[in-house]
Amino acid sequence: MIKHNLLLLYRNFRRFRGTFFINLIGLSTGLTCALLIWLWVSDELGVDKFHENDSQLFQVMINQNRPDGIVTTGEGPALLAEALQQEMPEIEYAVGASPIDNYFTLSGDPEKHITALGQFADKDFFTIFSYPLLQGDKKKALTDKHAIVISETTAMALFGTTQNIIGRSVEWQAPHVKRQVTVTGIFKDLPVNSSNQFDFMLAYESYKELLGGGLHWGNLNAITYVQLQPGTDLAQFNNKIEGLVKRKAKDSNLTIFLKPYSENYLYGNYDNGKVAGGRIAYVRLFSLIAIFIVIIACINFMNLATAKASRRIREVGIKKAIGAARQTLILQYLAESMLMTFVSLALAIFMVDLLLPQFNAITGKQLTFSPNISLVLSLVGITLFTGLLAGSYPALYLSRFSPAVVLKGKLHNQVGEQWARKGLVVFQFALSVIFIVSVLVINRQISYVQTKNLGYNKDNILYFNTEGRVTEQLETFLTEVRNVPGVVNASSMWGNLSGLTGFTTGSFDWEGRNDDEIVQFEHLGVNYDILEMLGIEMVEGRTFSRNHANETKKVILNEAAIEVMGLKDPVGKIFNLWGNDLEIIGIARNFHFKSLHENVKPFFVRLTPNEFSRVLVKIEGGKEKETIARLQKLYKAFNPGFAFDHGFLDDEYQAQYITEKRVASLSEYFAALAILISCLGLFGLAAFTAERRLKEIGIRKVLGASTTGIVLLLSRDFTKIVVTAIVIALPVSYFITTQWLNDFAFRITLAWWYFAGAGAIAMVIAWITVGTQSLKAARVNPTQCLKDE
Incomplete structure (x- = not known):
């Protein structure tokens, strides 16, 4: 039975080669996009989740009351960690650390210096964070204020080896500060999914000495991490510590609260003291984009399968006449859909492997496509979702025909079915128009922030750190x-x-x-x-x-x-x-x-x-x-x-918008994919429409109709569909782009031509797609169309 069904599937794919390749290209493209986005989303959601104590690990956040509202920051007084550890029994560990915003010069040899990113941290830093020490004791490595813990890569750069360097001296230098320290540990190079990246760690007591007079409750110059005791109620504990800083400094306007450490990466934006999103917005956005692109590809399958139903009605009628149940036919058509999806998946996996280096370059990630349980389950889930979504409607549609009607070769399209098919095309092109508007607006805003007069001249100015x-x-x-x-x-x-x-x-x-x-x-x-x-x-x-x-x-x-x-x-x-x-x-x-x-x-x-x-x-x-x-x-x-490591002010300024630039690049690619898949579906539908109306075209040409007139006739219905899509998409795209622009205090004004231009682009693409098939049909010799009459 399985062999028989596979043979039928093979014959159907051969019989409808055009439909097969259109669906193959559309589905494989959609799945490629979905898989790439899934890899990116999985990586984003996994940032900082690898710490063993993740559920008990928190960062202390600071709220400042200011005339323009509450400002939230992750930096607070350097005295905060010690006070929390001493006064709050709910805290198992409290760790103070310096902000990571400066490079240091390190030397293990007077003739050899390297530039590295460093941080100061309390003695329990390596206890609460899962950064494994390859050498040294994590509980003692930072107890001495003259200690330094370095990464594998830093050890190789300084000494050319990671062996037998515990106890060796290293000199570190920052502006106006130079200290001699001793290596007390080597940690494994930090994973790429750690938001906190550093090359070495110094003792927090040394940082307090450097602060000198700045070590008081009024200065925000340190980050505080805490590990709570198991079972601690976070809401109650936040109420307990809220006024701690005010109790220490009577004139302070600071309140504090704990936030899960691993949420900082995705939920880093605040509005008047409340979480207002962050990178999670892009995770949700691109997840929706992946789903929509897969749906667009599935719509092609549905539309093309129902459009060619007139060429399969006798098959349905014969099978029903000899006793085939409707469930059997539904399973057959779902099997076709599933097989098509698995073939598309195989092609998509090949494309992902091919495109992943370029995708990593765009996103700034180090994603890998390696088999694991999570990946396999996700692939199966995406495939089943796509196969069922693409095949469900054609299976239900084709299997419902009455044998008595279909054996006569007659299939009357109901109005509801025609509207459903048109509605799916409208949905496809509406999404495409939204993508086009988004690309235009995002690129215009990025261009605006790159060229706006900032009030100072950053051109041709290079900088380098003093050492x-x-x-x-x-x-x-x-x-x-x-x-x-x-x-x-x-x-x-x-x-x-x-x-x-x-x-x-x-x-x-x-x-x-x-x-x-x-x-x-x-x-x-x-x-x-x-x-x-x-x-x-x-x-x-x-x-x-x-x-x-x-x-x-x-x-x-x-x-x-x-x-x-x-x-x-x-x-x-x-x-x-x-x-x-x-x-x-x-x-x-x-x-x-x-x-x-x-x-x-x-x-x-x-x-x-x-x-x-x-x-x-x-x-x-x-x-x-x-x-x-x-x-x-x-x-x-x-x-x-010392190496002459320099940069340019212009590049430093542009780096502030790296996320927006990546979003712009990805949006361009996704928009192109959405338009490509939509056009493939429109191309297939136009071909089937032209094929069904060949005799009508022949008669019209015999009666004197011109090629141009026939092209316009065949294009008219599709033009109405695309215009409807544009009308629906424009207000939606206006809302979406307005919300995105609201994240900028200085932004472009949304002009009418963004939307008119997007509509025009979609219309021209649709005309070209439909026009090629309409022109081909219009040039057919009438004798070829009418010779069997």
């Missing part, structure tokens, strides 16, 4: 850099423009300040000439100048700061910072020192020529290559043993 002799003799180095041909200017700063340091309001004061007012400022420490080099405009006053004395006692604020402070005629007035009176000498025009997702915040600039973390060099346009080569030569001579 070695550069840190010790900065002014001498800057003088030599300025003398390099092709260099316009050079200066230094503390921090960077895309990640400025925030301070609490307890450290600030000014004339007329309301004591109850909560304001947070962003801060940048700069050297002379930096504001001029960046092209930051002054609304009032002046920038820092070597022609004036005591410039380190002066401050420049931006327009947003003056507005929130409520100062009138601010130049010359006093801005008190940490008890120090600073004279306001200038007001800078607002510029975007963070991404365009956010409004410009209050900001001030101080002159800190002796405090710096990076050097900025502006070079002449068109001379980048030779100037960088000269700078590299100078750096090697001035700072022997």
Whole structure:
């Protein structure tokens, strides 16, 4: 019986080759898309889930009350971990850690230096997190403040081996800080699905020493992780700790709560103190896209199967006449669908294996397509879903015909069936139009954020972190850099423009300040000439100048700061910072020192020529290559043993939108796939329509109808279907793109031509698809159509 059914399936596929290949291409393309997205979604959902104590592992989040609402951050006071450990018996471990935002210079040999990403953390860090130590004791590795734990890769870079290096000395250097430490452990290179990536770990006690006067409850300069005791009620515990910081610092405006650590990656956005999504939005979005693309492919199967029903009615009638039950026919047609799906799956797996490197490049992932229980079950699930979805309607449709009717060769299409088929095509093209609009809007917004005037000039400015002799003799180095041909200017700063340091309001004061007012400022420490080099405009006053004395006692604020402070005629007035009176000498025009997702915040600039973390060099346009080569030569001579690792401000700015760029790229590919699959279905339907109307076409041509008239006649119904799809899709696409743009404080205005253009593109594609088949039918010789009459 199975052999008989397989033979029938083979014969049907051979008989309807065109339909077979259209369905094969459509289904395999849809499944390829679904499998790639499934790999990406599985990886996203698995980030940080590998820790053994995942269900008890939390991060302390900080809520700040500010005039514009509640701001939530993952950084709080460095004293918080110790206080929680001592005062809360529900906590098994509390671990403080520094933010990971700076690279350090490491050297195990005076002649060899490497740049690595490091962090400071409490002694229990490797106890609560599942980062296995290959050597060393996880409970003791960070107890000594002079300890360092390094990764396998870092060990190889420093010593050329991972053997017998426990106890060896390493020197680490950050701006203005240099310490000698001892290797106490080696950890296995971190998995790619860890959101926290670092190359080495230093003791938290050393970090507290570095903070010095900044070690108080008013500063947000540390991350706190906790592991709760089993059975602890999270809601009750959050109520218990909410006011802890306020009890420690009476003037504090901070409240705290715990959030599951593994949720931070996907649910990282907050709105007025409440979780407002994050990367989970893209996980849901692309999951829906995968489902919709598979549905579009299934619609092709349904439509083409029912469209060719007139060519299979005698088969149905004969089988029913000799006793075949309807259930038997349903199983046969479902078997056809399943076989088609499994063949498509085999082709899809081949395509996934072929396309995975390119997909990884687009998504920035390291996905692999390796067999495992989860993958096999998912493949079976996707295949069954697709096969049943694609085959259910044709099976039920074909198996219901009456033998007495179908053996006469007559099949009367009911109005409901015709509308169902048209409705499916409308659904296909509506989704395609939504994809097209989304691609247009996303790309336009990305172009907008890339080209918008930020209020400063980031072009042709390279930067590199200060280390070695550069840190010790900065002014001498800057003088030599300025003398390099092709260099316009050079200066230094503390921090960077895309990640400025925030301070609490307890450290600030000014004339007329309301004591109850909560304001947070962003801060940048700069050297002379930096504001001029960046092209930051002054609304009032002046920038820092070597022609004036005591410039380190002066401050420049931006327009947003003056507005929130409520100062009138601010130049010359006093801005008190940490008890120090600073004279306001200038007001800078607002510029975007963070991404365009956010409004410009209050900001001030101080002159800190002796405090710096990076050097900025502006070079002449068109001379980048030779100037960088000269700078590299100078750096090697001035700072022997250190690599000239540099970047460009423009690239650093663009990196803030890497997620949006990836979404834009993926959207383009998915839109193209959706349109391709939709057009395949439309192509097949147009071919069947033309075939059924061949005699009508012949008669019309005999009566004098032109080729153009016949093409228009055959295209008319499909044009109506596509127009209906466009009308339905445009308001839906407007809603979707508006929601996405709302994530940006600065965004494009949705213009009518985005939607009109998408509709026009869909219409032209549909006309070309249908027109090729209509033109082919219209050119048929009437004698060929009518010779059997």
